[in-house]
Amino acid sequence: MARNFQTPGIILKNNRFGEIHKGVVFLSPEQGLVDAVAYGAFSPKGKLRSVTNPLCTGILFLYRDPVKDTRKITDMDCREFFEGIRASVAKFFTASVWLETVLRTFGGDARETYDLLLRCLRLLDGGTEEEAPRLLALFLWRHLEGSGTAPDLRDCGRCGRTRKDRDVFHYLRGNPGFLCSECAHSSGALESSVPLSPGALAFLGHASSRELETAARVGLDAGSLEGLKRAMLWLAEDLAGRPLASIRAGEGIL
Numbered sequence: 001m002a003r004n005f006q007t008p009g010i011i012l013k014n015n016r017f018g019e020i021h022k023g024v025v026f027l028s029p030e031q032g033l034v035d036a037v038a039y040g041a042f043s044p045k046g047k048l049r050s051v052t053n054p055l056c057t058g059i060l061f062l063y064r065d066p067v068k069d070t071r072k073i074t075d076m077d078c079r080e081f082f083e084g085i086r087a088s089v090a091k092f093f094t095a096s097v098w099l100e101t102v103l104r105t106f107g108g109d110a111r112e113t114y115d116l117l118l119r120c121l122r123l124l125d126g127g128t129e130e131e132a133p134r135l136l137a138l139f140l141w142r143h144l145e146g147s148g149t150a151p152d153l154r155d156c157g158r159c160g161r162t163r164k165d166r167d168v169f170h171y172l173r174g175n176p177g178f179l180c181s182e183c184a185h186s187s188g189a190l191e192s193s194v195p196l197s198p199g200a201l202a203f204l205g206h207a208s209s210r211e212l213e214t215a216a217r218v219g220l221d222a223g224s225l226e227g228l229k230r231a232m233l234w235l236a237e238d239l240a241g242r243p244l245a246s247i248r249a250g251e252g253i254l
């Protein structure tokens, strides 16, 4: 790899080190998750100060130290700030869950993950706050599919029985697959389970089979959405193998 290189990227996370330096993790469609340093980016006059914050998306210019194998951000051409997301608490917490989920669970195809995240951020940015919970579920479901861990929508994950159109499925925390009502009840762990209505399951079916922007327009009643959202957030944490701070922080808002 050349010492100086550039790549598109979405900034996922910052951390401070020293007085004024900023550690930056970003997602590149070419290189996956990249750790880099923006020297001086926390100083009041640092030119990289605002363009290297989480959500900033554009072209990053970097220098790679071949001896230490570290990366330094020399410049960033930030093309999308996502002001519509930053201006809304509900949208901001939704995006925060996406960024942390990618950070903690990335392992698949970088280009596919980058494309999914960027398109979902654009939908969230330009959409209404009411759409945020559906977009939250849509992103997480597509991400689970990309990681090969999305539960089957047709057959019970325990007994294998095929679901009929009006049947409810249940998601039991920590269990692979969605379960039919009989299997869910016999497991006796209903406090850590959520029902997935036929509407919620149809929503996921559309999320799988349709173009993202089309799937984002599929509506869902409030009760179904509540169960779906809870299941998706639990699945994201299951995939991460740990609680996600952004979900805790967004409790009551997400």
Ligand SMILES: [Zn+2]
Residues within 6 Å of the ligand: 156, 157, 158, 159, 160, 161, 179, 180, 181, 182, 183, 184
């Ligand atoms: Zn079953």
